[in-house]
């Protein structure tokens with residue numbers, strides 16, 4: 001199976017599927033269809049007849065239950081689904097990916113062949129310690145690898161093929177979903193939960209084996225706009241009102257101990273991440289993130305009190321604050337159907353990885369899908385350093401993702417007989 005995983009992953013990462021946040025269409029880039037269409041053909045080639053792709057580049061497929069009539073599980077196993085995204089991050093080029101394959105990794109730093117300045121350092125990549133003897137795939141140093149999330153795509157495709165090849169493994173209906181534009185936050189936008197028709201789903205889009213995710217932060221955006229008045233600086237005395245200065249004072253008062261660069265784990269953060277403007281208008285975009293949704297109200301109060309302090313110092317500047325609601329911690333939705341989490345835990349243990357729940361300090365497609373009524377925790381892929389030229393993946397660990405998917409199908413079947 002290892003060679004099949006390598007072949008698939010290499011085939012998929014060589015297709016450029018970078019998404020584009022500047023585009024307003026879906027998919028944001030047409031090249032995402034290149035991989036999506038390939039997956040449709042490969043699924044058909046495996047003999048799956050229920051496969052479709054829509055004009056927004058969402059692929060849906062279904063492997064029908066093979067539980068025979070008369071079996072004690074017949075008709076009882078809920079449909080479960082597996083979801084991965086085909087796009088890669090806009091942060092780093094995904095064109096002409098030229099992977100480096102390291103067989104039997106012996107430890108130590110990994111120098112990337114096309115740019116010797118880019119090094120995957122062992123002291124910065126603690127999980128490399130766990131990969132001695134593994135097959136590691138990296139880039140050549142000029143692009144990202146796209147293991148995020150083509151490893152997830154590979155895991156799902158390989159697991160489905162294995163289920164087809166091993167009919168003695170009894171499973172219920174297995175749904176497959178591939179989405180575009182996850183990296184620009186739109187992966188769930190046009191996901192048709194009704195058409196997917198699963199009781200429960202798992203995204204395969206995580207990192208090291210054992211790490212599974214049922215919690216994301218809750219998120220809002222905060223936009224602060226300051227309006228000034230522009231005039232030629234040579235004649236500006238007592239007339240010019242510089243909106244940039246008001247925003248600068250606001251940023252100076254933002255809490256340093258509640259920033260992404262000073263927090264970790266479950267600690268909330270307020271993050272000024274984008275600023276644009278000129279004398280007459282300046283806009284500051286801020287992320288509010290907290291695992292407790294109520295915490296977002298506190299973050300709003302913090303920003304309101306900062307604006308209230310700064311406003312009197314700039315009486316001629318009009319300052320506005322706007323809050324836009326984003327996504328919510330998916331734990332609230334997942335706990336309504338806790339067996340899907342228990343089964344995942346069980347499946348991890350059965351394939352020999354020590355599971356642990358790890359909070360995600362951002363959002364996933366799973367948080368959006370969970371809110372849309374499809375509970376969707378997240379599973380590891382064995383990849384690391386996403387979105388960068390130092391991205392790498394352990395094929396041995398990716399094999400664990402494949403095994404976990406297959407085991408999940410078994411656990412759902414076994415448990416439905418008991419219940």
Ligand SMILES: [Zn+2]
Pocket residue numbers: 085148149182205
């Ligand atoms: Zn991803």
